[in-house]
Amino acid sequence: ASGATLRFAGVTANGTLDTESFESLLGPKTRLVAMCHVSNVLGCVNPIEWVAERAHAVGAKLLVDACQSVPHMPVDVQKLGADWLVASSHKMCGPTGIGFLWGRAEVLRASPPFLGGGEMINEVSLETSTYNDIPHKFEAGTPAYAEAVALGAACDYLSTLGMDKIAEREHALTEHLWRSVRELPGIATYGPTPAEQPNRASLVCFTVEGCHANDLATLVDQERGVAMRSGHHCTQPLHKQLGIPASARLSAYFYNTFEEIDVAVGALKDAINLVRGDPSTDEAFALDPAMAAALADL
Known part of the structure; x- marks a missing residue:
């Protein structure tokens, strides 16, 4: 967004989140906090529930990159307190080229679509257009059917294992x-x-x-x-x-x-x-x- 300032929280000596550094960055102007659940390099698990509480206390939304956690451990999006959570198929026994975005319904409905195409439109005229409800609003055009089916099978497989x-x-x-x-x-x-x-x-x-x-x-x-x-x-x-x-x-x-x-x-x-x-x-x-x-x- 125009005028936005990007800030970065620090890490401790062993690579875990520096909570003091993180809290020092929060303020009334903070709009979005983005953080990985698990580091793909350091392997540390960040305290997302704690982060969510601090972010929401100043009115900010929280986006969680869970690509390295969803395939490896139980993840409860409600318990984490995330507003959005993303994960990638290829890290969880699924195909490449596809992933998923989970979001709170009220947040997704309030967000404008980022891509135009078939299925995301409700009504169209020469002057205006209205959009479908979620999730269709964010799934424009022809989906990656094969990849989506394979990702679903991977999710079922992991769920069966537990x-x-x-x-x-x-x-x-x-x-x-x-x-x-x-x-x-x-x-x-x-x-x-x-x-x-x-x-x-x-x-x-x-x-x-x-x-x-x-x-x-x-x-x-x-x-x-x-x-x-x-x-x-x-x-x-x-x-x-x-x-x-x-x-x-x-x-x-x-x-x-x-x-x-x-x-x-x-x-x-x-x-x-x-x-x-x-x-x-x-x-x-x-x-x-x-x-x-x-x-x-x-």
Whole structure:
């Protein structure tokens, strides 16, 4: 909006929300608070219920990015106090290219449509138009039918498994993942530990002394078939605050096993040793000539 000022709340040393910083930003002119429920980098769970109370106390609305929480734990939008909540299909066993927006009915009805097209119109004349009721008002044009059906099937599947059971399973995997990764030499992890925040997300974000995250991710992927993310994870400002150029991230979902975590950490250990020039790991990775040449130039 014209004239709007964008402000950012800080985080504590372990990556959790700095509540004092957040409260200092609120005032009578605050209109919207936007916050992730769970960080896709640090794995911390933000106190959304508390945030909602503070935001609503000054008349602001709350938008919650729940892409990293809805697939992993029970989420009650009414209890959270959100005005809007969004999530993405591809993180919850569904297809890419689709997600969903939940909103309070009174808030959605008061919001103008952002896109014009079929189905969102009620009546049209040459001079004026009126819009359909929600949700049709925000679903202009031809929907992504296949993706919507697949997302519905994914939601049914997760519901059948039970979000409580999924969360319980992931908590056990998270403890094993963190313990295993932190045993590696030269590792620096980011975000609260499972001991500090037991309900944290099932991922570990880290850097390794003497190794670039991209090199490690390439090695474990191409040589061991382990999917490990590297880079900024769409959070360049956070990485700047952490004082690191990039990070690596290993994530677990309910379908992963403890044995798979051991394989992933073992591959990471070999990759670290190889990048550091340990000759004993030369046979651990069957490197193709191009990759071997690239590593030699590091």
